[in-house]
Amino acid sequence: MTTLVNSPQQLTTQAYLFNTGQGFASQDYFGCHFVDATHVTFRVWAPQAKAVAVVGSFNDWQATPLTLDCSTGIWAGTLTTVQAGDLYKFQVTSQTGDVQLKIDPFAQEFERKPGDAAVVLAEQPMHWHDSLWLARRHKSKPQNRPINIYEVHLGSWRRHADDSYYTYAELADELIPYVKGLGYTHIELMPVMEHLLDASWGYQQLGYFAPTSRFGHHADFLKFVDRCHQANLGVIVDWVPGHFIRNYDALYQYDGTPTFEYADEDRANNRRWGAWNFDLGKTQVQSFLISSALYWLSTCHLDGLRVDAVSNMLYLDYDEGREGQVNQYGDNRNLEGIAFLQKLNTEVFAHHPDILMIAEESSSYPQVTGMVADGGLGFNYKWNMGWMHDTLDFFEMDPLYRCDHFNLLTFAFVYMFDEQFILPFSHDEVVHGKKSLMHKMPGDRYNQFANLRTMMTYMAAFPGKQLNFMGSEWGQYLEWRDWSQLEWVDLDDAMNAHMQQFTTALNTVYHAKRPLWELDHEAAGIKYTYTDDPASSTMVFIRQAKRKYSFVIAAFNFVPVERRQYRIGVPYPGTYELLLNTEDQTYGGTWTKLETTFTATDQPFHGQPASFEVTLPAMGALLIQPHKVKGESKK
Template structure:
């Protein structure tokens, strides 16, 4: 029996949950150890005939739960359930079939290959990141540097025997490395619990549980806390579109389609071997938005990169769903659009300083536009078009680049359509696509020269930045999730110099306001020489808010040195070199650098002044003014 007060409270919580407005549903659903020693189990299974909890505390025999009114929630209270105990729910569906199911709200699972949930005490984490959190509230990320280091915790570092680092060990090595390399944020590939290593976390089992591979939730929270204390932001990939196919997980949870679409064709995600969430169901809204709030509130994350947004925007995105239309006759998933708008709206109402980032692969308009204007309300969108075109250009033999210069210049047309992040992510260095280094044409020397130029182009093109681990020193092998990065590469002088180059480039980016404070303003970009396909060179200026603050960027995309190369600038005066990608210290051939430049009032390419220099073969220059007339 449930006492009347508890039943009333659960009825009120259940009402909000069933109307899609319970955004902290993890506070009452799932398993909760009370200070009295009683352990409470609550689970939503609206069509179940009966529900019981089974675990090692009752020899895996049924301990029945009681249904709470018409909420669809089942409740039970038990003594003698110690923290560390394993449990599942035994759910008998409308057809009388009994199945063991995971707890959708579990905070911890046993180590793979098991998938039982673990009873844990409430986390009593004492945070030490108040300065970071206060600074985050005061700052506008759009006008701040953002240079994200994306990594997969299972393969960034491993012990010699191949075993995983713990969260604590990761913190000890990752934080000084990220500080040394001058990245502003880390983005962790999904750290929510998942069974299959090869899924990289994108086939999720637990939406409220940190993966047990590297330790417990306290270890993860300490990692986030230490990163914040080191002035490093923490972003995590999150997958609200689909869930793991396993039958003991969310699929047909109460014996009927519970979290997935009723229509099996819509529920079945054939391309990814998963089940699509029913984004038109109010309870799924409560579940998923509560998951987002758990990671943002309880774990102090600075943002979520929402995976596979296109799968939630279009009815026909998957294989075998061609021709599906909505009631308006087009292919948009109106329920998915409404869910994404609600997600971003409620998150930003409570956390206006948190970053919601869309990985969206189509040309859907308004991904980062406000909801009031009909947009989705994301803060940023990955610019996958820019990424694909840029990599395609750099993979080409330089001989053919002049005939394909539009691969670079086309991005200027749409670069302000959304608030973009420019990603060279894990997806581009796996499954036979080759590492960034291996994509580059030519011999080993030219591969490094191309890679330095590519990374410089990334650094100065409007938009925030993201690169995947290993790219910063030019790892040749493509990414392998089952082993650590090839850190041994750094014994090679060329790889070591590449890493030194990235350290310098990242520092220049972070210290140079023109490279980030007007990323999304037309005034932030001055086109000085962007259409010289014949010589395969390019020049433009990144302008800061103050008119005398700007960075001149000049690129040579072929291995032919350009002497007396003229660069147009807004003012006559003195200029200085920020970086030359062909500096011998970075693996290039230049041992003597031209570091000072004098611009006179010779107009060039629409600019009132200019100067000449030697533009290195397959290289780039970044130059800034020091004394203007």
């Protein structure tokens, strides 16, 4: 027999903070928690409900009523006979008498789909082994560190022969050394928050505090993050605070009325994605979402969140069918959404000043990475969607016509420092008929790989941090399919294997050479030497580090015509050495003998006082660094 004890709940500090939008650790109060070895307290916010009960495997799924504190809208009760591993839901009765089983919004683990009952977790602390990683992260700002992200969908990176998922433990054994071996600095996981529909890729979330049980238990996910940090890999996770899953047994009309979503059904209904929009102006929703963000960053030790669909939170008319919607000032800004994002970033950075808050934002909204005090949104990074679209459009084009569209490359130089950018070739660009990165490239198979190597080098040299989606590292031909693993069989082909070698070499150069990342967001980090010559479809610029004589010359040839005696202007006479040639035979190119050293004389060229000549490979790129130049001390 289940016994209910201590059911009346008085107004507490935690309840007050939650209701006033200041409860930023609400998961420690709501949900299911052990009071001692024999008592478990359940709490849920359902202010307009007529009755709430808890049902679970511990009471044969029969309703045990909870008690309402009318002043807080919180229902609570303490039960005996509950054990770790038990399943439960809340039974919510609306004021009209409708009865609906609902998830626990604050659950930290759910049963495996298709079920969505929450799991009672034992209060067992995680023993972390990442103190050295966290200390290093805290020492320097991310802006001045190399950030090279490998984006992963865990369900389709690799699967077993029977098509079953790898577990978090198996992914730790295989994914971590693989990504580390390629030379990436971070892993970005497409949403691992609990979700039911595989086809949503995790962007229609069910559990805002629960790692998905597809790959294991809550504790297994924490161990995965710990293993990443021990391997000196950061972990970023995609997070969706703008909208949630449509299912009626989830957050929608939780107490029988709009609770987490807008009361205005037109604003609540997200037609484009088949979801419900959070009411970002409601204080309890703010507490819920900011608690979720801090939970992943604090409890799970994540190094950053990529906030999905920020544009949907910034504009009233972003969704289909909402054209013409305006605020009280007559424009289309979503004032509640803007205020929430500013509040979110203020609180996150107050707790974790050394993490990444990345906005996936596709419009020209100003100051996305600007300081909140100056009217900005407060993120420290934004995906550069304009650069991504223009770059892909340029490289997809037949080289014969690139001279007429060179502005696709040069336009990004105009706004590259407007925000602190990450350059993304993400999952969105290799799905739904868009083709894989390699398949986008024009020409025969050889030229496709030559284009891909050049494009990847262009990204590595361009100011901004960078992200690549899984499979692009070896030039997978098929576009991404979320229901099956990557085409690992591709690596039996020499050209794919060479491409993978090239990615490792490029990442190694990027990580080792401070000019490629140290001044990513400052005008001093780049010198424009020869960036606008459509006729030749070539480009040269210099990336500069803080040290005067520490720089890398990046030279590109975007057409399949070799340029001999190609002159490059440089700041100093002296000797220079090759860092990377994309046409090196080792990487699948045609050059069996490389030009490895270059001598610059006092011959001015393109605004630089010295210059040297190279052979610029057809459809290729060179990265070159100074070896011994005039003016640099021997030290």
